[in-house]
Amino acid sequence: MTxxxxxxxxxxxxxxxxxxxxxxxxxxxxxxxxxxLGRYPIGPTTLVKVLASRIFDIERTWTAQVETVVFNIRxxxxxxxxxxxxxxxxxxxxxxxxxxxxxxxxxxxxSTSGAGVGSALGILLGMGYLAISAMSFLGGLAAVVLVVxxxxxxxxxxxxxxxxxxxxxxxxxxxxLSFIKLVADTDDVLPQITYYLIGSLTSTRTSDLVGCAVxxxxxxxxxxxxxxxxxxxxxxxxxxxxxxVDTRLIRxxxxxxxxxxxxxSTAAAGMIGWVGLVIPHLVRMLVGADYRHTIxxxxxxGSTFLMVVDTVSRTITTSEIPIGILTSFIGAPFFLYxxxxxxxxx
Amino acid sequence: MTLDIRSxxxxxxxxxxxxxxxxxxxxxxxxxxxxxxxxxxxxxxxxNLLGLLKADGGSVHxxxxxxxxxxxxxxxxxxxxxxxxxxxxxxxxxxxSVLMGTTSSLSTLSCPGKKEMDRAYAALERFxxxxxxxxxxxxxxxGERQLVLCARAIAxxxxxxxxxxxxSSLDWANQIRTLDTIRSLTREGYLAIVSTHxxxxxxxxxxxxxxxxxxxxxxxxxxxxxxxxxxxxxxxDMDIRVEKLEGHYVCIPQETV
Numbered sequence: 337m338t339x340x341x342x343x344x345x346x347x348x349x350x351x352x353x354x355x356x357x358x359x360x361x362x363x364x365x366x367x368x369x370x371x372x373l374g375r376y377p378i379g380p381t382t383l384v385k386v387l388a389s390r391i392f393d394i395e396r397t398w399t400a401q402v403e404t405v406v407f408n409i410r411x412x413x414x415x416x417x418x419x420x421x422x423x424x425x426x427x428x429x430x431x432x433x434x435x436x437x438x439x440x441x442x443x444x445x446x447s448t449s450g451a452g453v454g455s456a457l458g459i460l461l462g463m464g465y466l467a468i469s470a471m472s473f474l475g476g477l478a479a480v481v482l483v484v485x486x487x488x489x490x491x492x493x494x495x496x497x498x499x500x501x502x503x504x505x506x507x508x509x510x511x512x513l514s515f516i517k518l519v520a521d522t523d524d525v526l527p528q529i530t531y532y533l534i535g536s537l538t539s540t541r542t543s544d545l546v547g548c549a550v551x552x553x554x555x556x557x558x559x560x561x562x563x564x565x566x567x568x569x570x571x572x573x574x575x576x577x578x579x580x581v582d583t584r585l586i587r588x589x590x591x592x593x594x595x596x597x598x599x600x601s602t603a604a605a606g607m608i609g610w611v612g613l614v615i616p617h618l619v620r621m622l623v624g625a626d627y628r629h630t631i632x633x634x635x636x637x638g639s640t641f642l643m644v645v646d647t648v649s650r651t652i653t654t655s656e657i658p659i660g661i662l663t664s665f666i667g668a669p670f671f672l673y674x675x676x677x678x679x680x681x682x
Numbered sequence: 683m684t685l686d687i688r689s690x691x692x693x694x695x696x697x698x699x700x701x702x703x704x705x706x707x708x709x710x711x712x713x714x715x716x717x718x719x720x721x722x723x724x725x726x727x728x729x730n731l732l733g734l735l736k737a738d739g740g741s742v743h744x745x746x747x748x749x750x751x752x753x754x755x756x757x758x759x760x761x762x763x764x765x766x767x768x769x770x771x772x773x774x775x776x777x778x779s780v781l782m783g784t785t786s787s788l789s790t791l792s793c794p795g796k797k798e799m800d801r802a803y804a805a806l807e808r809f810x811x812x813x814x815x816x817x818x819x820x821x822x823x824x825g826e827r828q829l830v831l832c833a834r835a836i837a838x839x840x841x842x843x844x845x846x847x848x849x850s851s852l853d854w855a856n857q858i859r860t861l862d863t864i865r866s867l868t869r870e871g872y873l874a875i876v877s878t879h880x881x882x883x884x885x886x887x888x889x890x891x892x893x894x895x896x897x898x899x900x901x902x903x904x905x906x907x908x909x910x911x912x913x914x915x916x917x918x919d920m921d922i923r924v925e926k927l928e929g930h931y932v933c934i935p936q937e938t939v
Contacts, residue, residue, distance in 0.1 A: 436771030580758030580786025
């Protein structure tokens, strides 16, 4: 009997593996399509040749302009889109599990609004690009530290305390952002702040790419290492503790990792909403709720999603649509669908 | 295997003791029922034992080892908890849920392997849950879900089982089945400590009853020692007549509204 169940379990794992493989294929396809499309289209053969020329000795049949577009404009942009998509999706997946609430997204701890205030303040004070990124990162971390400090005052209800503190701090930071916009110069600084926060991959630079790559990769690896403990955490404080999980440690690692990924993404590309809500839901529909499968699936699907949306944002009209607007157009109706579905279930 | 609780004291606000100098000693094979009115301290006692609350004073020893200073994982190796109902944030299959019972035998960074899988299957077989292995837990009936929680506790490998009101959300037949399951586990050598509000079930199934009142141990004994109308009437502040019918205790309230 045991062998029969073992075979069935293996079969289910294999099903998850097939889905993962398909997501990987989609990721690779989206990666190359994003490279080829844009205001300066590049044919697939040329693209492969240009990319391969860095490794192999190939005769150059393309212009220097093509090479500039591929390596200096599109490569950083496609890569950063992939990293931010993966990072925001995984943040959402982790927050939803730790807070045991499928409606939670990376904004819950106030890290997005905190990062927004940090960067707006940097722009208002006329800081340089790097300083603005650092301010954004510090703003995000400050919001999380504040949320955790407030939540600690409610030791008997740690999860509820965190969520309520997150809502309160987010609201506080939103008001601060409104105040910064109010005092900003309407001709120069205000449009700059507005465009920065709207969520776009247009103005991303190599330093952003390095920051995102290092922090999102490191956080993803750590979160993948504690995948089983994350599963048990979804049972809630009482049961997870009784099963031997150090809930404070795991919750701490999960929140720090997810917040770092959100903060670094916001610092690089502004506020890109809804990705952290939509992708984890789609992933659970495809491979179930087990973190052993959802983490890799989320990384692939999240990055594919943002690469595709970014490609659409820069090809659909002559002037580029900021990606944050598009993700909201997709995310808001999806959220509505989730609420209605939940309502029907109960 | 022994569980010794000595002078355990706990207070939420530092003023009123919710557990007041609790001293109890348990041995393997006992079916212990904790009885007490709402707020008597049953849940607080469980939460202290599970490490969710930190006792203000007293000690707990398992086989002579200081239980309260153990890590959460070490404690889980000795003591399993079966909640009244489990509401995970997301839906898992029966086998994955039972596999979660093996977590305390894993390091923080590892996942269950073949050894853990075998333990989970053995637990499923023990409760006749093999046909349900790949069903989602939330598609099962209340009684089946209770069995999944029992299987998870057995997969945990702990010899002390804490049941929090295991029958309160079940239909009558499933209540009896659950109590029989707990009894068979104690006959295998497990120590079961069960909190309940059902006085009749406590008198009929438990090998030992502990009555808590105002955070203190009010009485501690077997059914035959405590099944006394006047004693139970004073405990519940209500006239109760206890009769024995074909070997079963029946409690009849004498006051009706």
